[in-house]
Amino acid sequence: MTLEIRLAHHFPDFRLEVDLTAPPGLTCLFGRSGSGKTTIINAVAGLLRPDQATILLDGQPLHHLPPHRRGVGYVFQDARLFPHLTVHGNLTYAARIRRRAPRDLDRIVALLGLAPLLDRRPGALSGGERQRVAIGRALLSEPRLILMDEPLAALDEARKAEILPHIEALRDELRLPILYVSHALPEVARLATTIAVIEAGRMVAQGPAAQLLSDPATAALLGLADAGAILSARIAAQEADGLTRVETGAGPLWLPRLSGAPGQPVRLRIAAQDVMLALDRPLGLSALNILPVRVLSLHPADAAGALVQLDLGGQSLLARVTHRSVQALGLVPGQGAFAIVKSVAMARDGVEGGPQSPQG
Amino acid sequence: MIPSLPPEAWQALTLSLKVSLWATLASLPLGLLTAHALARWRFPGHGLLNGLVHLPLILPPVVTGYLLLLAFGRQGWIGAPLWDWFGVTFAFRWTGAALAAAVMSFPLMVRAIRLAIEAVDPRLEQAAATLGAPAPVVWLTVTLPLILPGIIAGAILAFAKAMGEFGATITFVANIPGQTQTLPTAIYSFLQIPDGESAAWGLALVSVAVAFLALALSEGLSRRVAARIAGR
Numbered sequence: 001m002t003l004e005i006r007l008a009h010h011f012p013d014f015r016l017e018v019d020l021t022a023p024p025g026l027t028c029l030f031g032r033s034g035s036g037k038t039t040i041i042n043a044v045a046g047l048l049r050p051d052q053a054t055i056l057l058d059g060q061p062l063h064h065l066p067p068h069r070r071g072v073g074y075v076f077q078d079a080r081l082f083p084h085l086t087v088h089g090n091l092t093y094a095a096r097i098r099r100r101a102p103r104d105l106d107r108i109v110a111l112l113g114l115a116p117l118l119d120r121r122p123g124a125l126s127g128g129e130r131q132r133v134a135i136g137r138a139l140l141s142e143p144r145l146i147l148m149d150e151p152l153a154a155l156d157e158a159r160k161a162e163i164l165p166h167i168e169a170l171r172d173e174l175r176l177p178i179l180y181v182s183h184a185l186p187e188v189a190r191l192a193t194t195i196a197v198i199e200a201g202r203m204v205a206q207g208p209a210a211q212l213l214s215d216p217a218t219a220a221l222l223g224l225a226d227a228g229a230i231l232s233a234r235i236a237a238q239e240a241d242g243l244t245r246v247e248t249g250a251g252p253l254w255l256p257r258l259s260g261a262p263g264q265p266v267r268l269r270i271a272a273q274d275v276m277l278a279l280d281r282p283l284g285l286s287a288l289n290i291l292p293v294r295v296l297s298l299h300p301a302d303a304a305g306a307l308v309q310l311d312l313g314g315q316s317l318l319a320r321v322t323h324r325s326v327q328a329l330g331l332v333p334g335q336g337a338f339a340i341v342k343s344v345a346m347a348r349d350g351v352e353g354g355p356q357s358p359q360g
Numbered sequence: 361m362i363p364s365l366p367p368e369a370w371q372a373l374t375l376s377l378k379v380s381l382w383a384t385l386a387s388l389p390l391g392l393l394t395a396h397a398l399a400r401w402r403f404p405g406h407g408l409l410n411g412l413v414h415l416p417l418i419l420p421p422v423v424t425g426y427l428l429l430l431a432f433g434r435q436g437w438i439g440a441p442l443w444d445w446f447g448v449t450f451a452f453r454w455t456g457a458a459l460a461a462a463v464m465s466f467p468l469m470v471r472a473i474r475l476a477i478e479a480v481d482p483r484l485e486q487a488a489a490t491l492g493a494p495a496p497v498v499w500l501t502v503t504l505p506l507i508l509p510g511i512i513a514g515a516i517l518a519f520a521k522a523m524g525e526f527g528a529t530i531t532f533v534a535n536i537p538g539q540t541q542t543l544p545t546a547i548y549s550f551l552q553i554p555d556g557e558s559a560a561w562g563l564a565l566v567s568v569a570v571a572f573l574a575l576a577l578s579e580g581l582s583r584r585v586a587a588r589i590a591g592r
Contacts, residue, residue, distance in 0.1 A: 047486050067489040080487040084505045094491040097501065141491045 001058050003027075003145055003177045007043050009050035016040070016050070016201040022145075025193030026171040026178040028209070030185070030222065036201040037181040041147045044179065045072045057144055057177075073143030077150045079134040081122035087133050088118040094141035102140055112136045112166055128159035135166065146170070146178040152187060160187075167191055185226035186345065189213055189269045197221050214316035216299035216307035219272065227307060228271035229318045235264045243288075250313030251291045255344055269345040272307055275319035276340040279329055289341040293317060295333055298326060310339055365562045368537050372546030373566055379454055379542055380522035383461035384469075384515050391466060391514065395473035416528070417467040425531025428460055432532070456533035457540050461522035469518040476510020477503070509582040516578035520571055543567055 003022040009015070016036045020027075029037040042048040044055055046067035055063040062070050081090050091114070095102035109115050112132045122130060131151055138146060151167070152160045164187075171178060171191065182188050188195060192209040197218065205218045210230040212218050219227035235258070236247040243254045246266060253268070260266070281290060293310040301307045306326055310317040317339060321331075331337070397403075398410055416424050432439040432450045442448045450456035480503055488498040526544040533540040535549060547563045550556035 045490050047490070066494070067486070068492050068494050070490075071492075072490055074487070074490040076483070076487060078483070080481075080483055082484060082488070082502060084502075093488070093493075093501070097491070097493045097497050137491065 001144065001175065001177055003044070003179065004054070004056040005040065005044060006052075006054040007040060007050050008052040009039065009043070009048075011039075011201075014201050018196075018198065018201070018203045020196045020203050020206055022177045022179055022196075023194060024175055024177055026167075026180050026191050027194040027196060028188045028192035029179065029181045029196050029198055030183065030188050030192075031198035032183055035198045037183075037198050038149055040198070041074075041149055041179055041181055044070075044145075045074050045147055046070050071142070071144040073138030073141050073146045075131070075134050075138045075146070075148040075151045077153055079122075079127075079130040081125075081130055081133055081137070083122050085121075086118065087114065087120050087122070087125070090122070090133055090137050091118075091140050093137065103142060105140065108136050108139050111169065126159070127155050128162045131155065131159075131163055132166065135163075135170070139170070143176065145176050146174070148178065148180045150181050150183070153182075153184070164190065185222055186269075189228065189230060189345075190267070195222075211316075213269075214309070214318055216297065216301070216309045216318060219299075219307055219318060220301060226271070227301075227318055227320065228269055228274075229316050231268040231270060231312070231315050231317070233266050233268055235260045235262050235266060237262055248291065248312060249315060250293070253291070253341065253344060254288045270317060270341055271343070271345070272318035272320035274342040274344075275310075275317065276342065277308065277310075277319050277321055277325070277329065277331070278338045278340060281338050282340065285340065287340050287342060289344070291317075291339050291341065293337055293339045295331055295335045295337060297333055298331060310337070312339070365566075366559050368541070369546060369550070369559050369563050371538050372541050372543050372563065375454060375457075375538075375541065376523055376543035377570075379457045379461055380519050382455075382458040383465060383522040384519045386458070387462040387466055387469065387518065388511075388515060391469040391473060391518075392511070394466075395470045395477055395514075398470070399474045399477040413470050414467045416464050421464065421525070421527025422531050424463060425460060425528035428456075428463065428528065428532040432456065432459065450533070452533050452536065452540060454533075454540060457529050457542055458522075460528040460532045461525045462518075464525045464528050465518035465521035468521050469514040472514030472517055473507065473510050476507040476514075479510075480506045509585045512581045512585065513578055516574050516581075520574045523567070523570060523574075 001024055005022070006019045008017045016039055018040060029040060031037050039048060043050045043053055046065060053063040055061065082093065085093065091105065091109070092102045109118070112135060114132060114136055117125065117129055117133065122133070125133065135151070152163060155163065168191065171193065180191065189209070195207065195209050195212045196203050197205040199221070205212060205221055213222070214229035231248055233246045233248045233253065236245040236252060238244055238257065239254070242257050244256070244258050246253045246255055246268070291312060293312050296309040296311050299307045299309070301320065305320055305322050308319045308321055308331060310319060319339060394409070394413060398406070429451065430436055434440065434443050434449055434451055439449060439451065450459050485498050485502055488502045493501060524544055525542070526548070529540070529542055530545050535541050535545040541549065543563060543566070547560045550560035550563070
């Protein structure tokens with residue numbers, strides 16, 4: 001299922017005009033607050049009627065329907081559970097108003113770990129629990145697509161870690177397009193299969209997440225401090241000294257122990273500012289993770305520095321270096337070099353989204 | 361201790377209960393609609409409607425009663441067609457007392473319900489719509505349960521006000537024992553006759569008891585409903 005969105009809407013102080021396509025998987029609308037992201041998904045849900053809207057789900061128009069006939073599962077930032085109903089009542093609300101038995105209730109309760117909460121009321125739930133119930137309620141409305149408006153923004157790190165795996169599971173198990181609004185890049189890097197960057201009511205970039213995150217031209221749009229590449233890799237072995245060896249295709253990386261059998265795929269995120277470059281393989285260095293790379297291109301990023309796009313066995317890696325270093329090393333496209341990776345963030349359950357730094 | 365009451369006193373009490381109950385129940389649907397309109401809709405005449413609803417609170421009750429008499433009396437511009445076409449009249453009937461009580465208590469009822477509606481987060485209603493509920497279903501399954509404490513409070517407030525209504529009632533439907541003599545007008549009548557004081561005192565005690573009962577009922581119900589809704 002593919003969702004196509006073409007919108008134009010005049011606000012008193014700015015104009016929203018976007019044209020984007022969300023393939024199956026999780027499409028992240030990324031941008032600063034006030035850039036119009038929430039407006040876009042509210043328009044998809046029918047909660048806002050834009051001046052012009054064409055919204056097609058697999059070619060079927062949605063834009064002329066009232067919200068209750070659009071079949072969207074909307075997970076709001078503030079959960080919006082019905083306070084007068086129990087968790088069970090909230091989960092089965094959509095089925096009850098359709099006068100039929102809820103489909104998949106047991107499966108979704110199990111998927112989201114809601115069984116112990118069913119008899120409680122929203123007032124007695126923690127923020128993370130509330131958000132899980134909200135996700136379950138949206139799924140149980142038998143939606144044709146899912147909308148999520150910063151569902152993690154109001155939660156602390158521990159609660160985020162509690163929800164993230166559930167959203168990943170939805171992304172991987174449902175064959176529905178998920179439209180996910182966020183302005184937090186680590187979250188986006190971990191979840192998104194497609195990214196659309198929204199700036200002041202316009203879409204300034206769109207593409208597959210791995211490609212967009214590794215492209216120095218779009219990195220500046222995503223925020224220089226957060227620029228970084230996504231690598232696909234496989235767990236190679238669990239080492240005796242507590243490290244896990246991961247194979248990237250261009251050499252091994254060692255990470256603090258992560259659970260998983262050899263052969264299991266993992267998604268790694270390596271921030272551009274955590275990658276150093278050397279012309280020769282450095283010796284006597286505490287860093288474990290040194291990979292041979294080839295310089296693909298150089299992009300001036302700001303006054304002091306540049307982003308260097310590197311080829312790592314067919315995958316893309318980004319390094320943030322100063323102009324002075326570019327001069328000193330004489331970096332040019334096509335040149336071979338070594339990337340010293342100071343820290344790697346995992347994008348997979350079992351390990352939290354934070355950076356991991358095995359430094360010998 | 362309650363002194364023994366003459367039959368007119370009991371008659372006045374049961375009539376008052378009947379009048380107040382009907383006044384409250386009959387005005388509740390219109391009260392809900394008006395409260396909803398004032399809380400949620402923006403339309404030309406919004407301020408006028410608001411003023412009109414509150415008018416009986418501000419006007420001297422006797423004036424309200426007189427206006428009711430002019431409108432609903434047998435020669436009134438509403439009363440005449442009602443009488444000519446349907447043979448229905450409010451003047452000097454218990455139904456007229458109920459009408460007067462309803463008009464006088466309407467602002468209190470609307471106010472309580474309006475506050476409850478304004479306290480409902482419209483975003484919850486949006487959430488219900490995204491889950492597939494059309495507007496009337498949203499209202500029944502989300503809005504109504506959430507404003508129920510306000511409706512109960514408004515209804516009981518209106519009932520209590522109706523029990524005590526004097527000025528508009530006596531002006532509109534007079535003070536006919538067994539027909540339009542309500543609790544307050546009966547107390548007034550007993551005070552006008554020699555030896556009527558003990559009956560007046562007895563009715564006063566009954567009034568206090570009814571008021572307390574209504575208050576306790578309202579508190580208890582609202583608390584239970586509010587606790588249910590707050591999700592505890």
